[in-house]
Amino acid sequence: MLVGMDVVGxxxxxxxxxxxxxxxxxxxxxxxxxxxxxxxxxxxACDTVAAALACPPVRxxxxxxxxxxxxxxxxxxxxxxxxxxxxxxxxxxRAGAAEAVRLAPGDHVAALQADLPALRPAELARxxxxxxxxxxxxxxxxxxxxTTCYTARRSEPFRPAFGGESRARHLAxxxxxxxxxxxxxxxxxxxxxxxxxxxxxxxxxxxTAAVAxxxxxxx
Numbered sequence: 001m002l003v004g005m006d007v008v009g010x011x012x013x014x015x016x017x018x019x020x021x022x023x024x025x026x027x028x029x030x031x032x033x034x035x036x037x038x039x040x041x042x043x044x045a046c047d048t049v050a051a052a053l054a055c056p057p058v059r060x061x062x063x064x065x066x067x068x069x070x071x072x073x074x075x076x077x078x079x080x081x082x083x084x085x086x087x088x089x090x091x092x093x094r095a096g097a098a099e100a101v102r103l104a105p106g107d108h109v110a111a112l113q114a115d116l117p118a119l120r121p122a123e124l125a126r127x128x129x130x131x132x133x134x135x136x137x138x139x140x141x142x143x144x145x146x147t148t149c150y151t152a153r154r155s156e157p158f159r160p161a162f163g164g165e166s167r168a169r170h171l172a173x174x175x176x177x178x179x180x181x182x183x184x185x186x187x188x189x190x191x192x193x194x195x196x197x198x199x200x201x202x203x204x205x206x207x208t209a210a211v212a213x214x215x216x217x218x219x
Contacts, residue, residue, distance in 0.1 A: 012057060012058070012059040012104070012106075012107045012108070013057050013058050013059060013107055013108045013109070013110055013128050013151075014058075014059060014060050014061075014062060014097075014100035014101075014103065014104055014107045014108070014109050014110070015052045015055075015058050015060070015061045015062070015109075015110045015111075015112050016061075016062045016063075016064065016093055016096035016097050016100055016109065016110065016111045016112070017045070017048060017049055017052065017061055017062070017063050017064070017074075017079070017096075017111075017112050017113075017114050018063075018064045018065070018084070018089055018092045018093055018096065018111075018113075018114060019045050019063055019064065019065035019067065019070045019071075019074065019114045020041070020065070020067070020114075021065070021066055021067040022038040022041055022042070022067055022069060022070070028191050028192055029190075029191070029192065029193060029196070032192075032193035032196075033193075033215065034215075036211055036214060036215050038069075039211050039214075040196075040208070040211045040212075040215070041070075042069060042070050042073055042207075043117070043207035043208045043210065043211045044114070044115050044116075044117040044190060044207070044208050045063075045070055045073075045074060045114045045115070046070075046073055046074065046077060046205070046207040046208075047116075047117045047118075047119065047204060047205025047206070047207045047208050048112070048113075048114050048115065048116045048117060048119050048205075049061050049063060049074050049077055049079050049114075050077050050205060050207075051116070051119035051120065051121050051124065051205060052112060052119065052121075052124060053077065053078050053079070054121040055121040055122075055124045055125050055128070056121070056125055057125055057128050057129070058124070058128075059104060059107060060080055060100070060103065060104065060107075061078070061079045061080065062079070062080050062081075062082060062096045062097075062099050062100045062103075063075075063079040063080070063081045063082070063096075064081075064082055064083070064084050064092040064093065064095055064096040065081065065083075065084055066083060066084040066086055080099070080103070082095065082096060082099045083095075088163075089160075089162050089163055090160045090161065090162055090163070093111045093150075093158075093160045093162065094158060094160070096111075097109045097111070097152075097158045097160075105154070106154060107154060108128075108131075108132060108151065108152065108153050108154050109151070109152050109154075109158055110128060110131070110149055110150065110151040110152075111149065111150045111151075111158075111160045111162070112124075112148070112149050113147075113148045113149070113162075113189050115189045115190045115191070116148060116185065116186065116188065116189055116190075117190060117196075117199050117204040117205055117207075117208035118184075118185040118188050118199040118200075118202035118203055118204050118205070119185050119186060119205070120185040120186075123182065123183040123184070123185045123186050124149075124183075124185075124186055126180060126182070126183055127139055127149055127178060127180060127183055127186050128151065130178050130180060131149075131151035131178060132151075132153065134151075134153070134175075134176040135152065135153055135156045135174075136150070136151065136152050136153075136156060136157075136159065136170075136173070136174060136175035136176065137150075137151045137175055137176045137177070137178050138150045138151070138166075138167070138170040138175045138176075138177060138178065139177075139178045139180070139183070139186055139187060140167045140177060140179075140187065141167075141187055141188075141189050142184070142187045142188050142189070142195075142198070144167060145165055145166075145167055146162075146164070146165070146166050146167060146189070147161075147162055147166040147167055147170055148186055148187055148189050149186060150162070150170060150175065159173055159175075161173055184202060185202055188202055196212070196217065197217065200212055200217060200218065
């Protein structure tokens with residue numbers, strides 16, 4: 001369903017961000033990133049979480065991870081960190097959502113991928129304002145195969161279906177697809193070196209920019 005909105009506001013949101021262990025993170029970037037792969041994964045997560053925390057309707061970011069390195073870095077940015085049950089991505093998201101509801105049962109809950117280094121707070125706010133109109137909603141990734149953001153209004157079932165062709169699964173599960181102009185930074189996840197170059201062209205956060213510079217890349 002096509003949704004176009006410019007209104008930002010409404011109720012608060014808890015945003016759940018799953019962060020893989022560094023051993024498993026960004027394996028598709030391993031060859032291109034070389035010795036910088038782990039540092040890049042942490043940097044990208046830091047920029048994603050920092051931007052989400054700076055988004056006006058976001059009241060808290062709950063990070064779910066089993067790795068102490070990103071856990072420490074992200075907690076220092078202001079995220080609330082909980083352990084990963086290690087039963088897969090969607091189980092991690094459900095665990096994070098349960099913690100978010102425990103902390104703030106009156107807020108809506110969003111799941112956000114951790115690899116959005118160009119994320120703009122204002123663009124995320126537009127996505128959340130649009131999503132608030134529906135029981136469940138999602139934003140497709142830049143190639144319209146996966147998902148970068150999934151949302152559920154307060155008191156609604158939280159049923160994320162991330163991984164692979166998640167756009168089709170979210171549609172099949174009844175979530176409303178948000179097709180918004182001007183939210184490229186929320187759709188630009190990074191799995192490959194080409195994705196990273198696209199994110200750099202959009203303008204990434206300072207953590208990713210520093211590691212990219214060490215890799216000889218720039219926006």
